[in-house]
Amino acid sequence: MRIRPDSLVIAAVLVTGCALYFGAPGLAFEARAWLMGAPHVYTDDEDIRAHELPVPSSVRHPSASNGALNLVYEILVDTQGRTVATTLKFDREKTSPALRAQVAQNLKQWRFRPFTKADGSPTPVRLWVSTGVLPPEKRPTRHVPFPETAGRPISIFLERTGCFGTCPAYVAILRNDGTVYFCGRYYVQAAGWREGRITREQFDTLVERFRKADFFSLDDEYFTEVTDNPTYLLGINVDGRSKVVLDYVGLEAGMPSAVTELQDAVDAAAGTTRWIGPQQEWGMGLPAAVQDCSTPPTPFSGSTPQS
DSSP states (O other): OOOOHHHHHHHHHHHHHHHHHTTOHHHHHHHHHHHHTOOOEEOOHHHHHHHBOOOOOOOBOGGGTTSOEEEEEEEEEOTTSBEEEEEEEEETTOOOHHHHHHHHHHHTTOBBOOOBOTTSOBOOEEEEEEEEEBOOOOOOSSOOOOOOOTTOOEEEEEEEOOOSSOOOEEEEEEETTSEEEEEEEESSSSOEEEEEEOOHHHHHHHHHHHHHTTGGGSOSEEEOSOSSOOOEEEEEEETTEEEEEEEESGGGGTOOHHHHHHHHHHHHHHTTHHHHOOGGGTTSSOOOOOOOOSSOOSSOSSSOOBO
């Protein structure tokens, strides 16, 4: 006996309806994935990162006050790169149903560049992803006024160190005279010092972001007791008054998300991607020779920097 295609669709709809009615989200997920024709599961982290667009901020919850909680979900991504369904796969901490629902809702905000078949046509996919629930942000215990900036020399500094892997290691310095300096240490396309430019408007906008983040009131460091991760140092100097914030997996230690946003804003303003190279290429070659980036140029001593 031949089964008509419309009978299969009806059966799938009935399975989905029953799963939803009886509270079986895993079964509902499978039914939807089957209807969309997404039977395969992507497990290649590098492939996922190559398609991943900026991820919304993680969920924060008091239950993570002793460290981030880690949950593993399988998500269903449609041909437009939208997350349309989720199902929980691993929850070691046994989080509450309300928190799991909050995390699932957050995952549905994730977006990807569309995945494709061998012929280049878009395809839905199933991905296993790990997402953390972060502790609440640690608010400053005292307010330190932001220095007066009008007519003052200002520099902004970002350093990203290496990790147990292929994390790009480099230093970026921006000054309100319009200069941008980049020094690549390893796992970057451009090793050593490079120079660029930034407009006054771009620089002033960046300084204003530091002011809005109440940067001088933040803790000096946000540190999590883990290993093998990169360290990020972010700082600003206003006519001799300086503030540096150390971030070592800081979000898991209650670091305000504004610090991460500032780090990314400095990268964007400096245009560091032109010297770092595409993310999917970070580990494709040998690391560049470790460069001495300890002394920033003021200006370059007798040599012409490369752009």
